[in-house]
Amino acid sequence: MRPADLLIPRPEGLYCPPGDFFIDPVRPVARALVTHAHSDHATPGHGAVLATRETLDIMAIRLGDAFAGTTQATSYCEAIAIDGVIITFHPAGHVLGSAQIEVAAPALRIVAAGDYKRTSDATCTAFQPIPCDVFITEATFALPVFRHPPPAQEIAKLLHSLAQFQDRTHLVGCYALGKAQRLIALLREVGYDAPIFLHGALRRLCAYYVAEGIPLGELSDATLSRGRARDFAGQIVLGPPSAFEGAWIRRFTDPLIAFASGWMQVRARARQRGVELPLIISDHCDWPELSSTIVELDPSQTWVTHGREEALVRWCTLQGRTARPLHLVGYEDEAED
Ligand SMILES: [Zn+2]
Numbered sequence: 001m002r003p004a005d006l007l008i009p010r011p012e013g014l015y016c017p018p019g020d021f022f023i024d025p026v027r028p029v030a031r032a033l034v035t036h037a038h039s040d041h042a043t044p045g046h047g048a049v050l051a052t053r054e055t056l057d058i059m060a061i062r063l064g065d066a067f068a069g070t071t072q073a074t075s076y077c078e079a080i081a082i083d084g085v086i087i088t089f090h091p092a093g094h095v096l097g098s099a100q101i102e103v104a105a106p107a108l109r110i111v112a113a114g115d116y117k118r119t120s121d122a123t124c125t126a127f128q129p130i131p132c133d134v135f136i137t138e139a140t141f142a143l144p145v146f147r148h149p150p151p152a153q154e155i156a157k158l159l160h161s162l163a164q165f166q167d168r169t170h171l172v173g174c175y176a177l178g179k180a181q182r183l184i185a186l187l188r189e190v191g192y193d194a195p196i197f198l199h200g201a202l203r204r205l206c207a208y209y210v211a212e213g214i215p216l217g218e219l220s221d222a223t224l225s226r227g228r229a230r231d232f233a234g235q236i237v238l239g240p241p242s243a244f245e246g247a248w249i250r251r252f253t254d255p256l257i258a259f260a261s262g263w264m265q266v267r268a269r270a271r272q273r274g275v276e277l278p279l280i281i282s283d284h285c286d287w288p289e290l291s292s293t294i295v296e297l298d299p300s301q302t303w304v305t306h307g308r309e310e311a312l313v314r315w316c317t318l319q320g321r322t323a324r325p326l327h328l329v330g331y332e333d334e335a336e337d
Contacts, residue, residue, distance in 0.1 A: 001018075001106070001108050003110060003134045003301060006085070006103060007103060007136075009326045009327065009328050010022070011329070012025040012026065013026055013029070013328065014136070014326070014328065016085060018084055018085050019087070020082075021050075023101055023103075023112050024041040024114065025046065026040070026329070027043070028043070028045035028046055029046055029047070030046070030048065032047075032048070032049050032050070033051065034049055034050070034051040034055055035051075035099050035100070035112070035114030035115070036097060036115060037051075037055045037058035037059050037062065037095070037177060038095070038115065038177060038178075041114065042058075042063075044063045044064075044067040044068070045068070047069040047070070048069055048072065049067075049068040049072070050080070051071070051073070051074070051097070051099070052073065052074060052075065052076070052089055054096050055097040055098070055099070057097075058097060058177060058205065058208065061204050061205065062177075075089070076090055076091050076099065076128075077090065084105070085103060086102075086104040087103060088101075088102040089101055090102060090111075090128050091125035091127060092113060092114050092115065092116040092127055093119075093125065093126045094114065094178065094284070095124055095283060096123060096124045096181070096208075096209060097124070098114060098115065098124060100116065100128075102130055102132070108133055109130075109131075109134075110132060110133065110136065111136065112136040113135065113137050115138050115283070115284055115306070116137075116284070116285060117282065117284055117285050117289065118285060118289040118293065119151065119282075121182055122182075122185045123178070123181045123182050123185050123209060123214050124178070129296055132297065132299050133299060133301065134300070134301045134303060135293075135294065135301075135302050136305060137290060137293070137294065137302060137303070137312070139290070139304050139305065139306055139307035139311070140262070140284040140306055141285065141286050141287060142287065142308035142309070142311050142315075143287060145265075145287070146265060146286045147265075147286050147287060147288060148265070148281075148282045148286040151182075151186050151281050154260070154280055155187060155189075155279075158170065158187075158236070158258060158277065159190070162234065162236065165234075166233070166234040167254065168255065168256040169232040169234075169235060169237055169253065169254070169255045169256065170235070170256050170258060170277075171238075171239060171249055171255045171256065171257055171258065172236060172238050172239070173238075173239060173240070173244050173261075173275070174238055174240070174241075174259070174260045174261075175240065175241065176202050176240050177205055178283050179260055179261070179283060180202045180205065180238055181209045181214065181216060182283065183260050183281065184196055184206070184238070185214065185215075186281070187236070188215070188216065188217045192236075193217060194235065194236070195217075195218040195219065196217065196218070196219055196220070196237075196238065197219075197221065197222035197232060197235055197237040197238070198220070198221060198222055198238055199222055199240060199243050199248065200221070201239070201240045201242075201243065202240060203221070206219055222237045222238075222239070233253065237252070241259070241273075244259075244274075257273075257274055257275050257277070258276065258277035258278070258279055259273060259275040259278060260279040260281040262280060262281070262282025264278035264279055264280045264281075265280050291312075300322060301323065302324075303324055303326050304316075304323060304324070304326065305326040305327075305328050309325035310325060
């Protein structure tokens with residue numbers, strides 16, 4: 001079997017003809033395999049969804065219990081046969097429950113990594129390199145200029161600012177799934193044990209992580225009663241990016257706006273969002289991680305999707321590697337990074 005007979009790009013997503021399923025389809029399909037619960041990968045309305053238990057739980061929290069006709073939970077490293085194709089989910093190190101999906105037929109193994117990172121993250125299982133013939137990699141930060149600093153360095157910046165500006169509320173923008181919990185875990189790792197205040201949109205997923213055994217310390221609601229804005233002076237308050245565009249932040253006195261994202265390396269993006277304290281914390285691979293992962297796995301073919309496809313394909317070609325862009329549509333580079 002040729003790789004293109006096992007997985008092909010279609011408008012709905014990556015399709016497996018012999019197994020008759022899609023990986024991370026962006027439109028409703030009969031059978032979907034979902035790598036992780038970020039909204040551009042985990043969409044509602046499929047007939048059947050196969051994913052890790054954590055991904056299914058998070059989809060239910062975000063989309064409601066009726067997000068699919070039927071669901072099937074799998075665990076990392078468990079092999080499942082679908083019409084002669086063997087499917088195995090492996091850890092991707094991106095967010096809780098995130099998986100790479102291995103699709104194997106006789107003498108051919110393709111691994112669709114989904115979103116992944118190699119940096120350590122206490123809130124999810126670490127990426128596991130899986131030898132394969134075809135490796136499908138994301139390319140969100142696939143330009144040599146993208147080099148993410150150590151997360152501890154960014155956390156130190158936040159704590160330094162907190163010590164320096166004790167009268168200001170430090171409002172940190174972060175996505176609700178993965179980034180918020182990782183940010184909290186990183187703060188706890190360096191001994192920050194004060195309560196961390198949460199916008200309502202972050203509560204349920206933080207509670208889910210805690211229920212899954214990931215300690216996040218004391219969390220409290222960032223509920224403002226009239227005239228009590230000073231309650232949050234010198235505190236860390238986390239909120240989703242959408243809240244920073246509304247009236248919510250104006251209720252805090254003299255807020256200091258921070259934002260945690262891999263995109264904060266791009267100064268123009270920080271400025272555009274009115275971010276005073278950009279924190280470069282990413283749940284995706286940076287350029288060195290992407291290129292070293294491809295070298296480590298040494299697949300016969302690399303397929304590139306989600307982001308700067310052409311740059312990574314060109315790098316592969318210059319290295320003498322066979323690579324192609326998949327040109328899948330419907331995935332947003334800044335939807336939830
Ligand atoms: Zn993601």
